[in-house]
Amino acid sequence: MxxxxxxxxxxxxxxxxxxxxxxxxxxxxxxxxxxxxxxxxxxxxxxxxxxxxxxxxxxxxxxxxxxxxxxxxxxxxxxxxxxxxxxxxxxxxxxxxxxxxxxxxxxxxxxxxxxxxxxxxxxIAALGITEPDTGSDVSAIRTSARLDGDEYVISGAKTFISNGTYGDFITLAVKTKPEAGTNGISLMVVDLESAGISRTKLNKMGWHSSDTAEIRFDEVRVPATNLIGMQHMGFYYLMESLQLERLVAAVMAVSGAELALEWTLNYLHEREAFGRKIGMFQAIRHKIADVATEIEVARQFVYHTCWLFTQGEVVVKECSMAKLHTSEMQKRVVDTCLQFFGGYGYIEDYPICRAYRDARVGTIAGGTSEIMREIIAKVVMDAVTYKGVYEGRKE
Ligand SMILES: Cc1cc2nc3c(=O)[nH]c(=O)nc-3n(C[C@H](O)[C@H](O)[C@H](O)COP(=O)(O)OP(=O)(O)OC[C@H]3O[C@@H](n4cnc5c(N)ncnc54)[C@H](O)[C@@H]3O)c2cc1C
The missing domain is CATH 1.10.540.10 (Acyl-CoA dehydrogenase/oxidase, N-terminal domain)
Incomplete structure (x- = not known):
């Protein structure tokens, strides 16, 4: 077949x-x-x-x-x-x-x-990396965990944490050896109901159904057995998994853009202006052709990157390109689509309105577009190469 x-x-x-x-x-x-x-x-x-x-x-x-x-x-x-x-x-x-x-x-x-x-x-699980004073620069996190007998004692703060308000536990990035920079970060699991934790829900522009929190840790005691993997290896675990994280974002960005296009096509076939369906105007048809092309080209690159990922390759460059390109593409696509809804595009009853708000954060969360460009430039211009964390650290 x-x-x-x-x-x-x-x-x-x-x-x-x-x-x-x-x-x-x-x-x-x-x-x-x-x-x-x-x-x-x-x-x-x-x-x-x-x-x-x-x-x-x-x-x-x-x-x-x-x-x-x-x-x-x-x-x-x-x-x-x-x-x-x-x-x-x-x-x-x-x-x-x-x-x-x-x-x-x-x-x-x-x-x-x-x-x-x-x-x-x-x-329900959350992931806590970003802090009020640092996001892009993960090595600068300050939330600390010191070993006290058979427990870690955690102090510090995280912010913008998805599932942070109502979630049950968090995979938390902490400094276990503050003076060691990237070699002093560990990951551990923390119950979000633990004594010493306070959570504040943040009010966002979009992604309304997801709760996002600032979480404070005041001498929170966690069993030492909650350490994930090896102590001080957290930065490398995070960097490795960022590939998957960025692929996930890219896959969803392409699909979200396609959904916006589908809504728009339906509208173009219904709405009339000057005695014709608005989908008959060449100015709109050509824009739709551009949008459809952008989505399809992005999809094929993302699939190819997924395939490389399934082959066990370290695809830092491609995953960064996929995240950069698709999040920027989704923003452009949703903006163009909203335009063709005219005034209705600005009204909350229309899902394209929500899609516009939701797409905005795509170029920020999970690594900003500027950081994606930094990573890509290092590979393309400085010949930096990456190994898997389980094989060894960055060369
Ligand atoms: C809705 C939402 C959900 C999120 N969910 C989570 C979550 O679940 N867990 C989590 O840990 N984090 C989460 N984040 C945090 C997100 O990953 C960070 O916001 C992001 O990494 C950027 O960090 P920052 O906000 O501190 O910006 P900063 O790092 O302060 O950057 C500010 C600006 O400076 C630019 N910049 C920084 N460094 C450079 C550089 N070297 N070159 C050029 N430009 C640079 C950035 O691109 C940005 O434009 C979420 C964020 C949002 C908005």
Whole structure:
């Protein structure tokens, strides 16, 4: 049989159908409520856990599906089609940015205590890197963890933390050897209900359904067994997983842009001006051709980068390019699409309005466009190369 895709099989197509049905039936109808309340109920995580969506890439030993990466790509594409950047972020941060560290480098005990309930959707996870005084420069974080007997004592603050307000635990980046820069950072799991933690919900421009918090840690005691992997290796674990994080962002940006295009095409076929459907005006048709081309070209590059990633390659340059290009592309696409809705594009009842707000943060969160360009320039101009953290540190 002739295959229609280099990457996806019939099984992926069937899986896509089931996720799409779930998103259309159980997520999209909740949009207004969740966006207005600025909160997603815990129950939807449990539902997704029951459906097996929260453990796609993880080992069956811990309740995961052990599915190949293309199932995750399908899942993320369909997730973004809910049209709520906030919901898509909450789920993707949980599954692909917070608990993946535990799956990759955590002890069996940590996996049992946190990965298993997270895959079931019983516990919601956050990832804490950014601090009030530093975001792009991860080496400058100041939140510290000092060893005291068989516990770490954590003090400091994190900000802009997705799932930080209502989440149950956080994969936290801390300085365990402050004088050692990048060689003094560790990752550990912290229960967000621990004594000494205070959380403040932040009021955002978009991504309303996702909760974002500033979290303060005042002498918070955490069992030493909550350390993920090796002490002082946290920076390298983070850098390695940033590839996945950026791919996830890129996959969802392309899908989000495509959804905006679909809404716009429908509108162009309905709305009339000067006695014709507005989709008949050549000025609009050519812009739509540009938008469709931008999306398709981006999609193929992202798929290729996903494929390199599945081959176990260290694809720092390509992942950075994918994140840079798709987040900037999504912003351009949504802006163009909104224009064709005329005044209605500015009205909250129209999802393109939300898409415009939601797309804005794409070039900031998960590494800004400027930082992506820095990384790409280092590879292209200075011949910097990267190794996987499990093989060794940056050359
Ligand atoms: C809605 C939202 C959700 C988020 N979720 C999370 C989360 O779950 N967990 C988490 O840890 N973080 C999260 N973040 C934080 C996000 O990753 C950071 O905001 C981002 O990395 C930028 O850091 P910063 O805000 O401190 O900006 P800064 O680092 O202060 O940068 C400010 C400006 O300076 C530019 N700049 C900095 N360094 C350079 C340079 N070397 N060259 C050129 N320009 C430079 C930046 O590009 C930017 O334009 C989230 C942010 C938002 C807005």
């Amino acid at each position: 002739k295959r229609s895709s280099l990457y996806f099989t019939e099984d992926h197509a069937l899986f896509r159908q089931s996720v799409r049905q779930f998103i259309d039936q159980e997520i999209v109808p909740q949009t207004e409520e969740w966006e207005t309340k600025r909160r997603i109920p815990h129950s939807i995580f449990r539902r997704m856990g029951d459906l097996g969506y929260l453990g796609l890439p993880f080992s069956e030993e811990y309740g995961g599906a052990g599915a190949d990466f293309w199932f995750s790509v399908v899942f993320l594409e369909e997730l973004a089609r809910c049209g709520m950047g906030g919901f898509a972020t909450a789920v993707s941060v949980h599954e692909y940015m917070a608990i993946n560290h535990i799956a990759k480098a955590g002890s069996t005990d940590l996996k049992q205590r946190y990965l298993v309930p997270a895959i079931k959707g019983e516990k």
